[in-house]
Amino acid sequence: MNHFPVFLALEGRRVLVVGGGDAAVAKLRLLLKTTAHVNVVAESPAPEIEAWAAEGRLALHRRTQTPGDALCCPIAYAASEDAALDAATLRMAAADGALVNVVDDLENSQFITPAIVDRNPVTVAIGTEGTAPVLARKIKAELEAALPPATGTLARVAKGFRKLADALPFGAPRRRFWAEYYDTAGPRAVERGEDVAATLHALLDEHLAAEARPGHVDLVGAGPGDPELLTLKARRALDRADVVIHDRLVPAAILELARREATIVEAGKTGFGPSMPQESINALMVRHAARGAHVVRLKGGDPAVFGRLDEEIEALDAAGLSWSVVPGITAASAAVAAIGQSLTKRRRNASVRLLTAHDMEGFVDHDWRALARPGEVAGIYMGLRAARWMQGRLLMHGAAPDTPVTVVENAARPEQRVRAATLATLAEAAGDAAGPALILFGLAPRGRAEAPAMEVAL
Numbered sequence: 001m002n003h004f005p006v007f008l009a010l011e012g013r014r015v016l017v018v019g020g021g022d023a024a025v026a027k028l029r030l031l032l033k034t035t036a037h038v039n040v041v042a043e044s045p046a047p048e049i050e051a052w053a054a055e056g057r058l059a060l061h062r063r064t065q066t067p068g069d070a071l072c073c074p075i076a077y078a079a080s081e082d083a084a085l086d087a088a089t090l091r092m093a094a095a096d097g098a099l100v101n102v103v104d105d106l107e108n109s110q111f112i113t114p115a116i117v118d119r120n121p122v123t124v125a126i127g128t129e130g131t132a133p134v135l136a137r138k139i140k141a142e143l144e145a146a147l148p149p150a151t152g153t154l155a156r157v158a159k160g161f162r163k164l165a166d167a168l169p170f171g172a173p174r175r176r177f178w179a180e181y182y183d184t185a186g187p188r189a190v191e192r193g194e195d196v197a198a199t200l201h202a203l204l205d206e207h208l209a210a211e212a213r214p215g216h217v218d219l220v221g222a223g224p225g226d227p228e229l230l231t232l233k234a235r236r237a238l239d240r241a242d243v244v245i246h247d248r249l250v251p252a253a254i255l256e257l258a259r260r261e262a263t264i265v266e267a268g269k270t271g272f273g274p275s276m277p278q279e280s281i282n283a284l285m286v287r288h289a290a291r292g293a294h295v296v297r298l299k300g301g302d303p304a305v306f307g308r309l310d311e312e313i314e315a316l317d318a319a320g321l322s323w324s325v326v327p328g329i330t331a332a333s334a335a336v337a338a339i340g341q342s343l344t345k346r347r348r349n350a351s352v353r354l355l356t357a358h359d360m361e362g363f364v365d366h367d368w369r370a371l372a373r374p375g376e377v378a379g380i381y382m383g384l385r386a387a388r389w390m391q392g393r394l395l396m397h398g399a400a401p402d403t404p405v406t407v408v409e410n411a412a413r414p415e416q417r418v419r420a421a422t423l424a425t426l427a428e429a430a431g432d433a434a435g436p437a438l439i440l441f442g443l444a445p446r447g448r449a450e451a452p453a454m455e456v457a458l
Helices: 022-031 045-054 084-097 134-144 150-159 172-192 196-209 233-238 278-290 309-318 330-338 360-364 387-396 421-429
Strands: 012-020 037-041 060-063 075-078 099-102 114-117 122-126 217-221 243-246 262-266 292-299 323-328 353-354 378-382 404-409 416-421 437-441 454-456
Touching: 012 022, 012 084, 012 134, 022 037, 045 437, 075 084, 084 099, 114 134, 114 150, 122 134, 134 378, 150 172, 150 196, 172 196, 217 233, 217 309, 233 292, 233 323, 243 278, 278 292, 309 323, 323 353, 330 378, 330 404, 330 437, 360 421, 387 421, 387 437, 404 421, 416 421, 421 437
Parallel strands: 012 037, 012 075, 037 060, 075 099, 217 292, 217 323, 243 262, 243 292, 353 378
Antiparallel strands: 114 122, 378 437, 404 416, 404 437, 416 454
């Protein structure tokens, strides 16, 4: 980030624009929406500038720029549309202590003005560091459509109501109140032509009268790690969360989607290594939710696939807490997508097995004879350390040594690696993997069904 976005306080402060043509007019249309004292220096100002000056909206100086014009100005615009004149403005205004924007000259500008969606007092600024103005305009158009004109009205009324809303407990109760106002009660009042302030008072009375409510827990699947593979429902849950309790495999890129004020707690589990006991995770969820927090229990993949979902739901039920499940893309789905295959295929396999080697007792008891039959497919989670044992068990039950096997490491992430192997070379392929990996038994990358062990760049 080369340009740090800020919202500059301009009320009662001077702003300088040097130039009288189209570039100056474009900047002035934006600046005149502010409460700044706008000064224009131009020998030949455009008719629009003269009209604004006649209306008293800006101070017009019909001359060339002189040193001192930008004194006490936090910002100034060089908008003469002449390289030599703009360079002179840059030197003089900077010497006066102002930050200078040279219109259409990113290299020499000390700040840039973003594209703006104006729903006063709500302002959305879109910046592309000057590299993609067309993209900025596209985003602006999308945001203009997404933010109804009533947004500004709702925000203006709410601004004078914030002290009254402080009667609600800080945190989740207050956020619930404001969320209901902005999401439903406020827009409905505007649509019906009702008094928005009266609606706010009535809504506050409802929330104050309500008994203190316990929190809620969303059990959310984070998918394989690519933020773009999160569901919209998962994104909304993260945006509302007061507390996020996440597994070790959830990447920082997904955690960054949580509210900035949210408490982030790692409840990591490492295969065959140090782990937070499940009972401690359950207690964390219950403790935070019982205090009124909206908790997101964020799990890699899908919470219903080897995610101990039932144990966590049972703990929440025992505590009398509400919960909901938000599914995610499980690692097996991400892995077969990486190799261009499907988990089931007509005339090949009508069923698929999902196994985990994390619990070796259950893993040992699996029906290996059935899996060893030709055409069977399985997705084996957390199976790297058990790969050699699994290889021997399948060969012992009659599986062909040339049965295709694929190891997909860090599925759907930038560091994804795919290793095509056979059952005979499974142990070596699994031994090379360092990150979290899923073993696809009975599947090879598309077009490599007969290929020997190799690393595939995807």
